[in-house]
Amino acid sequence: MKILYVDQTGQLGGGELAILPWLRAHPEGAHVVLFEDGPFRPLIEECGIPVDVFTLDTLKGVRRESGVRSILSALPAFASLRGRLARLAAGFDLLYANSQKAFLLAALSKRRGQPLIWHLRDILTAEHFSPILRKLAVFAGNRYASVIIANSHATAESFVAAGGLRHKVRVVHDGIDPRPFDSITPEAIAVLRKEIGSESSPMIGIFGRLSPWKGQHILLEAISAIPGAHAVLIGDALFGESVYAEGLKLRANQPDIAGRVHFLGFRRDIPALMQAMDIIVHASTSPEPFGLVIVEGMLARKPVIATRAGGAIEIIQEGESGMLVTPGSISELRTAIERLLSDPAATERLSRDGRRRAEMFSLEALFQGISTVIGEFKSRD
Ligand code: UDP
Incomplete structure (x- = not known):
């Protein structure tokens, strides 16, 4: 045909x-x-x-x-x-x-x-x-x-x-093909963490193009109140959203978060970068049509926090295979991140069940x- x-x-x-x-x-x-x-x-x-x-x-x-x-x-x-x-x-x-x-x-x-x-x-x-x-x-x-x-x-x-x-x-x-998420070596992860420059601090990754509704600004506000947490932004302003990207960079230079925000631009090594993170956040403020990055984060065996709307709620079973927060809520996102950082057993369980769930997609x-x-x-x- x-x-x-x-x-x-x-x-x-x-x-x-x-x-x-x-x-x-x-x-x-x-x-x-x-x-x-x-x-x-x-x-x-x-x-x-x-x-x-x-x-x-x-x-x-x-x-x-x-x-x-x-x-x-x-x-x-x-x-x-x-x-x-x-x-x-x-x-x-x-x-x-x-x-x-x-x-x-x-x-x-x-x-x-x-x-x-x-x-x-x-x-x-x-x-x-x-x-x-x-x-x-x-x-x-x-x-x-x-x-x-x-x-x-x-x-x-x-x-x-x-x-x-x-x-x-x-x-x-x-x-999504899970195989690229299974072949990342600990050495490759260590190299990436060193490249990002905060090897021993918790790294919270947010993947996707820089765009107001993707909510990268919400993550920056959330980490401002979590001492030592670093935000890693992977993605670029693809469709004429450079004004937003500039705004994020200005915000990242303010004293409360300066040195704790890393812009990596558009990358092709997503599976490795996801595995280099401690937590993966999806912060879209309006409903996500599907949310590939959510499934990818789960395939990478990382705890994923997403916003409770659109495709995200078809992917994540709340509290079992990931966490869901209200779209646009800085305080809920901060609480969810703090909870994962302070509870390794819950993090481990979410990561394991998240991987199993993601394999359905x-x-x-x-x-x-x-x-x-x-x-x-x-x-x-
Ligand atoms: N992505 C990528 N490099 C980046 C940032 C994102 O390859 O630097 C990929 C990401 O892994 C995912 C896709 O872009 O596969 C984004 O899809 P999603 O459904 O999350 O959002 P959309 O772009 O469709 O709104």
């Missing part, structure tokens, strides 16, 4: 990292279109999959929070991109959109009757999307998507609550879910 995958970005965001193992395992008949070049492209090409980059800078102006004016101003760019995509798409049996912008473009570019799968990786609530983009996404999803794969029940329910058709939605949780289950959806169209050929 010839499948054209479409993704709006060449950056390595969660959506791109989540689909990569599937592409790696299913290169035959696959072709990818990106609307922006970046480190994602060579990783797809390494799988033996051809990639086209259809760049149009004006599209970058359309963001999740965009209103009518910026959407209208991007229409000519959309039209030209649509033409190129339609010409390419005509030769494929199935279109597979891995992001929202990609879905909207694919919906406008597909031939009549050509199946289109939308892998929905966003929570369609007012916190994440402007009303106009939400309406557009739901209208197009109902009308043009053959099937919508939602990466969590939270994502699926947000689509339905915004007016989306439930019968189109299949929930397929993201999956396997690549096998992910592949099975995607294959079943694609299989619906094979049988219709």
